[in-house]
Amino acid sequence: MSPPHNPDAEYFPVQCLSVDEVEKFLNELVEQLCTSIHVTPSMSKVLLYENKWAVQEVLWKYNEDADKLFVASRMKTLHPVSVKTKRDKFVCPVCVGPVAEELGITSLACGHCYCDNCWRCHFENKIKQGVSTELSCMALNCELLVPEEIVLSTVNKPILRKKYQQFAFREYIKSHPLLRFCPGANCTAVIKSKESLAKKAICTQCETSFCFKCGNDYHAPTDCATIKKWITKCADDSETSNYIAANTKDCPKCNIFIEKNGGCNHMQCLSCKFDFCWMCMGDWKAHGTEYYDCSKYRENPQNGSESARAREALKKYLHYYERWENHSKSLQLEKQTLDKIKERINSKVMTSKGTWIDWQYLLDSAALLAKCRYTLQYTYPYAYYMDNGPKKELFEYQQAKLEAEIENLSWKIERAETTDRGDLENQMDIAEKRRATMLQDFFHI
Amino acid sequence: MNNIATQRIKREFKEVIKSEELAKCSIKVDLVGDSYTELKGEIAGPPDTPYEGGIFLLEIKVPETYPFNPPKVRFMTKIWHPNISSVTGAICLDILKDQWAAAMTLRTVLLSLQALMAAAEPDDPQDAVVAKQYKEYPEIFAKTASHWTNVYAGGIICS
Ligand SMILES: [Zn+2]
Ligand SMILES: [Zn+2]
Ligand SMILES: [Zn+2]
Ligand SMILES: [Zn+2]
Ligand SMILES: [Zn+2]
Ligand SMILES: [Zn+2]
Numbered sequence: 001m002s003p004p005h006n007p008d009a010e011y012f013p014v015q016c017l018s019v020d021e022v023e024k025f026l027n028e029l030v031e032q033l034c035t036s037i038h039v040t041p042s043m044s045k046v047l048l049y050e051n052k053w054a055v056q057e058v059l060w061k062y063n064e065d066a067d068k069l070f071v072a073s074r075m076k077t078l079h080p081v082s083v084k085t086k087r088d089k090f091v092c093p094v095c096v097g098p099v100a101e102e103l104g105i106t107s108l109a110c111g112h113c114y115c116d117n118c119w120r121c122h123f124e125n126k127i128k129q130g131v132s133t134e135l136s137c138m139a140l141n142c143e144l145l146v147p148e149e150i151v152l153s154t155v156n157k158p159i160l161r162k163k164y165q166q167f168a169f170r171e172y173i174k175s176h177p178l179l180r181f182c183p184g185a186n187c188t189a190v191i192k193s194k195e196s197l198a199k200k201a202i203c204t205q206c207e208t209s210f211c212f213k214c215g216n217d218y219h220a221p222t223d224c225a226t227i228k229k230w231i232t233k234c235a236d237d238s239e240t241s242n243y244i245a246a247n248t249k250d251c252p253k254c255n256i257f258i259e260k261n262g263g264c265n266h267m268q269c270l271s272c273k274f275d276f277c278w279m280c281m282g283d284w285k286a287h288g289t290e291y292y293d294c295s296k297y298r299e300n301p302q303n304g305s306e307s308a309r310a311r312e313a314l315k316k317y318l319h320y321y322e323r324w325e326n327h328s329k330s331l332q333l334e335k336q337t338l339d340k341i342k343e344r345i346n347s348k349v350m351t352s353k354g355t356w357i358d359w360q361y362l363l364d365s366a367a368l369l370a371k372c373r374y375t376l377q378y379t380y381p382y383a384y385y386m387d388n389g390p391k392k393e394l395f396e397y398q399q400a401k402l403e404a405e406i407e408n409l410s411w412k413i414e415r416a417e418t419t420d421r422g423d424l425e426n427q428m429d430i431a432e433k434r435r436a437t438m439l440q441d442f443f444h445i
Numbered sequence: 446m447n448n449i450a451t452q453r454i455k456r457e458f459k460e461v462i463k464s465e466e467l468a469k470c471s472i473k474v475d476l477v478g479d480s481y482t483e484l485k486g487e488i489a490g491p492p493d494t495p496y497e498g499g500i501f502l503l504e505i506k507v508p509e510t511y512p513f514n515p516p517k518v519r520f521m522t523k524i525w526h527p528n529i530s531s532v533t534g535a536i537c538l539d540i541l542k543d544q545w546a547a548a549m550t551l552r553t554v555l556l557s558l559q560a561l562m563a564a565a566e567p568d569d570p571q572d573a574v575v576a577k578q579y580k581e582y583p584e585i586f587a588k589t590a591s592h593w594t595n596v597y598a599g600g601i602i603c604s
Contacts (some may be wrong), residue, residue, distance in 0.1 A: 034567060094449070094512060094547045095448075095449045095452060095453065095454055096451070096452060097449075097452050097457045114547075117449075118449070118547065121449065121510075121513050122513050125510055125513040125514060126513075136546040138546060138548055139546050139548050140546040140549055140553075141546070142546075173448055270516060438578050
């Protein structure tokens with residue numbers, strides 16, 4: 001008997017927390033540390049913030065060498081200056097005036113001493129600039145962090161106190177490797193997971209999905225660093241690639257104007273019935289069912305002049321970018337297809353040709369198509385940065401296979417009335433298997 | 446202008462006047478008007494650099510929140526240097542941005558600028574054209590910089 005396997009390698013369990021729940025979660029960690037070693041909650045927060053909230057690791061480092069931990073966590077300095085005890089001769093180095101009788105002077109663990117009025121001005125100035133957890137000492141080159149309790153006991157304007165606490169809370173969440181703000185617009189949820197992985201996290205509040213590790217749109221099979229590089233590159237090169245954006249083309253055979261209105265790249269001219277590929281405008285039949293080679297960029301190995309190489313580099317980039325853009329647009333158009341399917345099902349149900357349950361498989365197939373196209377879109381940045389060689393060849397071969405099956409599926413869904421249900425479901429199965437193949441390396445299945 | 450800022454600038458002004466750098470004709474600060482919100486700085490081009498022999502004028506604007514925020518400093522004398530805009534005189538220097546500390550003074554700013562003139566940081570450039578020349582054609586860079594010093598910064602400090 002085969003062991004039970006997880007049918008979905010992309011499954012990533014997360015918890016969706018409210019602001020109050022996160023606060024409680026973080027406070028528990030702070031308390032846990034406070035009760036284990038002798039530090040104030042304020043110091044405990046600095047320690048956890050500086051050590052990625054790993055309580056056990058902090059305890060271990062504390063037992064190993066507490067001073068070293070405090071210095072590394074910017075709570076102590078290696079050579080603290082001697083603390084001023086006599087205040088009568090004290091001149092504050094910042095305001096350089098005599099310190100008024102009623103005004104206190106405060107020094108941090110580094111020994112740097114200033115009058116309380118200057119500390120207050122310093123804190124207020126920094127909070128206005130959005131600084132909270134990184135608020136440090138006023139002395140030149142002193143990195144010592146100011147503990148929360150000192151900030152809150154010095155700053156008395158309610159608005160600034162509130163701002164400081166809000167900013168700090170945000171920073172604590174950002175510094176915790178297992179917590180992420182939901183990137184959804186106007187969503188305040190915080191997503192918590194058990195591991196920091198580049199997997200698809202879905203917010204249960206607003207249904208936004210994103211890569212848990214980097215917070216970008218989910219991007220398997222491309223890794224976080226590569227997708228960042230790719231997105232930056234595309235933003236930089238948007239000028240040169242603008243010309244590809246056109247959504248209309250002429251039929252290569254009869255030159256009649258054709259508008260792309262579904263996601264499928266298999267185009268059929270309504271006028272002359274010519275079947276062609278939207279990407280290369282070539283005869284669809286030539287792409288074959290065996291090998292849809294429109295996805296594969298052929299590199300020209302000629303070593304020419306610098307400008308020729310630059311042209312070649314641009315050509316290579318455009319090849320990948322065009323496909324990336326095209327599948328992204330197709331994905332948008334698939335939404336229209338879904339609406340049309342719903343309309344069609346509705347009219348069938350109204351004329352008593354089955355129930356919504358009978359036609360559910362059509363909606364499922366549209367959902368699967370979107371999922372496959374999404375993965376296909378994200379295979380292009382990955383392929384772009386791959387080194388030439390057998391590994392890349394295999395990847396692009398599989399990519400071409402997936403693309404071909406997606407186009408088949410898209411074609412069948414758009415003409416679902418004339419397609420046999422079994423045939424469509426078979427096609428769904430094939431496409432999903434192809435998709436899983438592309439993700440194999442990414443998920444180490 | 447708030448109390449701390451005025452108090453500080455008055456003090457710093459005295460500090461520069463009494464400093465040994467002023468005695469050596471290397472830095473100088475003057476008031477512009479009598480409000481202490483704007484000052485004029487002068488730096489002598491450091492020896493053994495293409496700026497040697499030149500006097501460089503600086504515009505110093507003191508913000509309301511001084512010394513908790515850095516002064517705004519700009520070269521008024523045209524200068525050919527990777528970290529200073531050859532067009533606007535804007536300066537790329539960490540202590541004038543996030544590395545500023547309230548305990549720093551005008552004197553330390555001027556001395557840091559003088560040090561920057563002696564040792565550029567071409568990897569953090571303000572002027573990309575100058576920085577590229579500095580890295581790729583150091584001899585041409587030195588010639589251009591000293592030409593600019595002669596044309597724009599000629600003069601003697603301590604009038
Ligand atoms: Zn003070
Ligand atoms: Zn300090
Ligand atoms: Zn959300
Ligand atoms: Zn990611
Ligand atoms: Zn046609
Ligand atoms: Zn094609």
